[in-house]
Amino acid sequence: MDLGLGDRVAIVAAASRGLGKACAMALAREVARKGVTVNSVSPGYCRTAMVMSIPDNIREQIISQIPVGRIGEPDDIARAILFMCEQTGNANAARVHIYATSEGF
Numbered sequence: 046m047d048l049g050l051g052d053r054v055a056i057v058a059a060a061s062r063g064l065g066k067a068c069a070m071a072l073a074r075e076v077a078r079k080g081v082t083v084n085s086v087s088p089g090y091c092r093t094a095m096v097m098s099i100p101d102n103i104r105e106q107i108i109s110q111i112p113v114g115r116i117g118e119p120d121d122i123a124r125a126i127l128f129m130c131e132q133t134g135n136a137n138a139a140r141v142h143i144y145a146t147s148e149g150f
Contacts, residue, residue, distance in 0.1 A: 065085060069083050070083075086122060086126055088117055088122050089111075090108075090111070091117035091121070091122065104116075
């Protein structure tokens with residue numbers, strides 16, 4: 046098992062994602078009674094400088110595990126946010142995953 050920098054980055058990324066989810070859920074519970082909805086977007090692997098810096102062979106292994114066969118694009122994230130903004134009053138709380146893995150969307 047490689048315990049190099051990549052593993053530390055993955056741990057920090059996972060912790061950040063979990064914290065983001067927990068904060069969104071806590072805030073949603075707090076403000077729901079006032080008619081305010083809280084949404085969060087949780088991108089998976091997307092075309093960013095950090096992801097593109099992953100060595101090609103490792104990035105290809107990651108992509109091979111994504112059912113749609115590609116990493117996300119910034120426009121994918123923007124469309125999800127736009128969708129939630131257009132749904133004023135129609136969604137109570139949403140957590141949108143911008144990736145397709147064995148965990149779902």
